[in-house]
Structure formats: structure tokens, C-alpha cells
Amino acid sequence: MITAYGQLTYCTNIHGGEAWDQHFESLKTHFPKIKQAVSPTQPMGIGLRLANLASTILIQPDQLVEFKDWLTQAGGYIFTMNGFPFGAFHDTRVKEQVHTPDWTTAERLLYTKRLFTILSKLLPQGMDGGISTSPLGYRHQYNADQTTWLDMRKRATLHLIDVAIYLHQICQEQGKELHLDIEPEPDGVLETGPEFIEWFTQELIPLGVVHLSEQLGMTPDEAEAALKRHIRLCYDVCHFALGYEHHPVVVAELDRQGIRIGKFQISAAIKAHLPEDTARRAEIGAAFRKFDEPTYLHQVLARQKNGNVRRFRDLPDAQAALQDPDTLEWRSHFHVPVFLEDMGLLQSTQSDIREVLTLQRERPVTTHLEVETYTWGVLRPELQLPIADSISRELQWVLKELEKK
Known part of the structure; x- marks a missing residue:
């Protein structure tokens, strides 16, 4: 729905399936209930996730007409999409394959262009x-x-420049401003805010200016402006919290460089401070292990006494370092419900969400706000609700935070 601080929605990657009929059926089942709960009197945007297979169907004119008719009837519209997972995202081992095919491949390029054709x-x-996407590939x-x-990095960057050219052409022909939002995450080729900014300024801009000047006849200034208009950052709060990043510093540096945030993905990781007592640490380690499941990567980022961050590729890989006396805190990659901070021995990074939403309230830096929660099974049984109710609860919590003064 439209708020004073941007359009707020949820990402439909919570729903399974790769085929369009599966995506569409989930929307028809759940979206009307969510809209009635959080936006009963005004249209509500949808953060649409389309697998590659689904995109090859929805792009067909008759399918688009049917979907647009349903959106009108349901009071919905599409303004942001998730183009990160190419294929299956539930009920199968995803792990590092979430990046596959990556940005070195023609498959990723064609899939993303297809999504933008649909979005336009x-x-x-x-x-x-905007459409969010993988941070180039798996590191x-x-x-x-x-x-x-x-x-x-060069091959991936050239494909992203190709997308920027495509989006510039759509803008010229249709007057629609579309942007590809790169989403840094642990173990991505681009993991952090500083890595993204360095890649953007030192690789994307220099290479992109040359190609846009040659292919579109732009001046260097025009080419840089086009790249900054069509390539942006997807600021996933969970991912930035995992790296112990300071949100005001990152947002200020992006602003200084003229790099735009395409959307804030509102999401939470799990964390715990590690006491000196070894028995207590063992209890906390066991609490983390209860969260481990075989579908997704659950990287652990361990903050050290000297300020450094030690990185582990998956939760089981970190267990041997649980009793390291130089480690002060663990954070692990889960997209847990944003409304809940206290999880017993563990906590969520909800405070990072509050900090980012405060920044957005004080000076909006994007028009796109998207809740991305897909780890519901971590909740205590008494807190678990039907999926539409769970999503509504998330959105209502964010709305309350946005209304704070």
C-alpha cells in the first residue's frame, strides 16, 4: 500500500512453485486476505517473484491480459519484482544454487530482460x-x-550494462523508469555495502560509460546518469545486519556517490551474544542448530574482540569455533519474522530494521519497501498463523514502525 514513506508490500517468494499457474494460484488464494487486513480501502502493490519457467508463460499476451484483469479486480498492482532465484526456491536444496545461473551467463541476462518486459x-x-537480483554470483x-x-566480474558487469541499455530504451520509448537492484549478501561476489560501492564506482561506471557512449552516442556525463538511474542497490536489511554494517554510514556514502537505493527489503536475521561461560555457549550453539535446515545457506558471521568479522559458509561449519574466546557474537542468515525480536536464547536483528525505517522516515531514499520473510517454521507453535495472517502481521508491524515519530 502507499504510505507517506513509500510503497509497502511483501515478497511473494514465500509461495512455492516454478510454474506460472502455481504462482497465480497462490496469489489468488492469499493476496485478497492480506489486502483486506492491511489495505482494505486503497490499492495494494505486490512484490512479485517469478521463476524463469513462470516468466516464459506470463510474458504471453493472453496470460498478461488475464493477470492484469485479475489485478484490477483484486485491487492490486505490480511495482517491484524479485529476480534473484532463477528456479525452485522451496521444497528442494537451494543453498549456493540460488545464484545459478549467475550474471556471467546468457540465461541470467535473458531471464532478467524478460522480467523487465513483463514489469513494463x-x-x-x-x-x-524495480527488480532485485543476485550480487553477480557466488563468491x-x-x-x-x-x-x-x-x-x-568483468563478464558479469558487461551483462548488467546490457540491461541498463535495455532499460534506457524502455524509458525512451515508454516513459517508464525501471531499475535493476543488486542485492549484496554473504558469500555473494558483492557481500557488503563498501564492496558494492567500490564495484559500482570502479568497475560498472568506467566500463559502462564506454559502452553507453559507443552504443547510444551519450556523453560521459549522460552515460553515468543513465547507469545510476537504471542500476541501483537492493538494501536487504538482514544481509547488511549480518555484516554488522552501520546503516547511517552506508546510506550516507551511497548518497555521496550518487548511487540510489532501489528498495529496502525489510528482513531479519538471528543473533546471539556469546558469554564467556562455556556451558552457556554450548546452549546457545544448540539453539542455533535447531534452526538449521537443508534448503538454504545459513552463513554465520562472528564478531571478534578486535572488531573483525569471521565468516563461515554455513551454520554447521561454524560449530567448531563456538568456544573461540575471541568471538563476542554470532549472526546467522535466516529471514525470520520481523515482528519478533526475543527468541529465547537467541534474538533477531529487529533493531536494525527499526534503524533503517527511522532513516527512511527522516529522509526517504527509496519509494520501495518490501517485507521478505520466508522462515516461518522457527516460531513457537502458539505464534504460528496461516500464511496470509502471518504476512499481514508482518506488514502491520512495519506500518506501526513507520508511523512512529
Whole structure:
């Protein structure tokens, strides 16, 4: 729904399936209930997740007409999409394959362009539209040597420049401002705010200016402006909290560099301070292990006494370091419900969400706000609700936070 601080929605990657009929059926089942609960009197935007298979169906004119008719009837509209997971995202082992195919491939490029074609046909006039995507690829697939690392980054960056050119052409022809929102996360080629900013300023801009000047006849200033209009940051609060990043500092540096935030993904990780007592640490480690499941990567980022952050690729990999006396805190990659901070021995990074929403209230830096919660089974049984009610509860919590003075 439209708030004073941006459009607020939820990401439909909570719903399973790869085929369009599965996506559509989930929307028809759950969206009307959610809208009635949180936005009964005004239209409500949807953060649409489309798998590659689903996108090949929805792009067909008859399917688009049917979907647009349903959106009108349901009081919904599409302004943001999730183009990160290419294929299955539930009920199968995803882990590092969430990045596959990555931005070195034609498959990722064509999929993303297809999503933008769909978004350009669904986006209401007067709104900007964005699609979030992988931070180039999975870091550990390419970091064996410097040559492989640099070659990967260049190939991926060239494909992203291709998308920027495509979005510029859509803007020229249709007057619609679309942007691709890169989403840093642990073990991505781009993991952190500083890494994203360095890539954007030192790789994307120099290479992109050359290609936009050659292909579109732009001046360097025009080319840089186009790149900054069409390539932005997806600021996933869970991911930035995992890295112990200081949100005001990151947002201020983005502003200084003229790099825009395409959307805030409102999400929470789990964390715990580690006491000196070894028995207590063992209890906390056991509490973390209860959260482990085989579908997604659950990286652990451990804050050390010297301020450094030690990184583990998955929750089981961190267990041997649980009793490291130099470690003060663990944070692990889960998208747990945002309304709940106290989880017994563990806590969520809800305070990071509050800090980011305060920044947005004080000076809005994006028009897109999207709740991305998909780990519901971690809740105590008495807190678990039907999925539509669970999503509504998340959105209502964010609305209350946005209304605070």
C-alpha cells in the first residue's frame, strides 16, 4: 500500500512453485486476505517473484491480459519484482544454487530482460519499477585465483550494462523508469555495502560509460546518469545486519556517490551474544542448530574482540569455533519474522530494521519497501498463523514502525 514513506508490500517468494499457474494460484488464494487486513480501502502493490519457467508463460499476451484483469479486480498492482532465484526456491536444496545461473551467463541476462518486459507492461503510469537480483554470483565459485575473479566480474558487469541499455530504451520509448537492484549478501561476489560501492564506482561506471557512449552516442556525463538511474542497490536489511554494517554510514556514502537505493527489503536475521561461560555457549550453539535446515545457506558471521568479522559458509561449519574466546557474537542468515525480536536464547536483528525505517522516515531514499520473510517454521507453535495472517502481521508491524515519530 502507499504510505507517506513509500510503497509497502511483501515478497511473494514465500509461495512455492516454478510454474506460472502455481504462482497465480497462490496469489489468488492469499493476496485478497492480506489486502483486506492491511489495505482494505486503497490499492495494494505486490512484490512479485517469478521463476524463469513462470516468466516464459506470463510474458504471453493472453496470460498478461488475464493477470492484469485479475489485478484490477483484486485491487492490486505490480511495482517491484524479485529476480534473484532463477528456479525452485522451496521444497528442494537451494543453498549456493540460488545464484545459478549467475550474471556471467546468457540465461541470467535473458531471464532478467524478460522480467523487465513483463514489469513494463504491468507497472502503473507514474511509478518507478524495480527488480532485485543476485550480487553477480557466488563468491566461492570464482575466488581460486585473481585472474578467474577479475574475469568473472568483468563478464558479469558487461551483462548488467546490457540491461541498463535495455532499460534506457524502455524509458525512451515508454516513459517508464525501471531499475535493476543488486542485492549484496554473504558469500555473494558483492557481500557488503563498501564492496558494492567500490564495484559500482570502479568497475560498472568506467566500463559502462564506454559502452553507453559507443552504443547510444551519450556523453560521459549522460552515460553515468543513465547507469545510476537504471542500476541501483537492493538494501536487504538482514544481509547488511549480518555484516554488522552501520546503516547511517552506508546510506550516507551511497548518497555521496550518487548511487540510489532501489528498495529496502525489510528482513531479519538471528543473533546471539556469546558469554564467556562455556556451558552457556554450548546452549546457545544448540539453539542455533535447531534452526538449521537443508534448503538454504545459513552463513554465520562472528564478531571478534578486535572488531573483525569471521565468516563461515554455513551454520554447521561454524560449530567448531563456538568456544573461540575471541568471538563476542554470532549472526546467522535466516529471514525470520520481523515482528519478533526475543527468541529465547537467541534474538533477531529487529533493531536494525527499526534503524533503517527511522532513516527512511527522516529522509526517504527509496519509494520501495518490501517485507521478505520466508522462515516461518522457527516460531513457537502458539505464534504460528496461516500464511496470509502471518504476512499481514508482518506488514502491520512495519506500518506501526513507520508511523512512529
